[in-house]
Amino acid sequence: MKKISFLFLLFVLQCNSTLLWAQTEPEEIKQDADQFEDSFYESLLQKGIENYDKAIVSLDKCLKLQPNNATVYFELGKNYLASKDYKNAYSSFERATQIDPTNEWFWVGMYDVSYETRNFSQAIVITNKLITFDSKYKEDLTSLYMATSQFDKALDLINELNETSGKTERRELYKIQILSEGKYQNTEISNLISQIEKDPKEESNYIALINLYSRNNEEEKAFETAKKLAEAIPTSEWAQVSLFKNYLENNEAQKAINAMNITLASAKIDSKIKHRMLNEFLIFTDKNPQYSPDLEKAIAYFDSDKEVNVAKEVGKFYHNKKQWDKAIKYYERALKNGDSEDIETNLLLLQAYTEVKQFELVGKKAMTMIESFPSQPQFYYYSGLANNQLRQFKKAKDILEMGLDYLVDDKTMEINFNIQLGEAYNGLGDDKKKELYFSKANQLLKEKKQ
Structure with missing residues (x-):
């Protein structure tokens, strides 16, 4: 959470002499004004050299002369905050807002105390007030909602800010954290569908929706979303996922291979999507063996995959079809690229060796x-x-x-x-x-x- 910074507030002396000193002689007024000014600037001097206690004493003298001066309370709050006297700091800033509720920085002082004391619920109330001065404080409100686990409010605000101000890395990280809890995913799915309808040329919304569906193992919905993306933005790497499927169905092998290679080489596309694409091409190649060299190239993309040993899975595919020579080829590759002592792969390889004597x-x-x-x-x-x-x-x-x-x-x-x-x-x-x-x-x- 980014802490709101204080800006130095230049003090302007305001002496309401007509009301406050109506019965006071001019010379006395001048003396009081001089005393106030001297004490106030002494407080600034002492604060500048971090003598906060002395600064507070000088400000107390100012209050005796002008008990309703909001700026004096604001300065008191800053000195109490610097000396970690949070109770008096908060009450000083609060008194300043009561005298002049239109000054943004008085409210910022209350926020800073709330932040320092980790009173985030109190900070939320103050931040909502600050938003009336400047909508930039919605960023801080998002962080406060995250800190207090109000994920539904955080998600709504993140989506609002994404739409009005553009995405930020911090908000995207917050969203990932929120969506790790499944109960919020339906809300986000609805939001993304709505965003796609509003702006069908914004690729990131399609990708986020595809990733959500993929994370939930809803592969059909993921592919359907990729198909819509292909229609809206044909040049998108993600669009190739859908185009690949259509090319295979229409027996346009070379176009399907090109789309597959673009997809497999992309760092943007989820590995589950890639695995499914490879499996579809494997089935296609089994019926059309002339494309075996292209299958070899596709499998090579997965040689460094730490989660799934793709060569092993391809070996199992041929194993089940009793195509022993091909099964052996991929089991040996799997052991070379992965764990050479994987028990299951070695047993499968031994069986395949036995079948071919x-x-x-x-x-x-x-x-x-x-x-x-x-x-x-x-x-x-x-x-x-x-x-x-x-x-x-x-x-x-x-x-x-x-x-x-x-x-x-x-x-x-x-x-x-x-x-x-x-x-x-x-x-x-x-x-x-x-x-x-x-x-x-x-x-x-x-x-x-x-």
């Missing part, structure tokens, strides 16, 4: 992961499976038996372990143990089906 890679990757995560049974399973396929049956048996110790309440994995142990003992020529483990696997399968 790259057992040497399965064995090598699984052993690396066992070193990092010795209590994860899945990695022992893949290592055992790979070694069985590579006909290294003794190694497979030893690794699988170690992994059994970490199995807890996972029947599917236990079945797989027993099958691979049966394969290992079969390769070693131990028919008795082979039958034992295959039998265990069959029994667990029956139990699982029940």
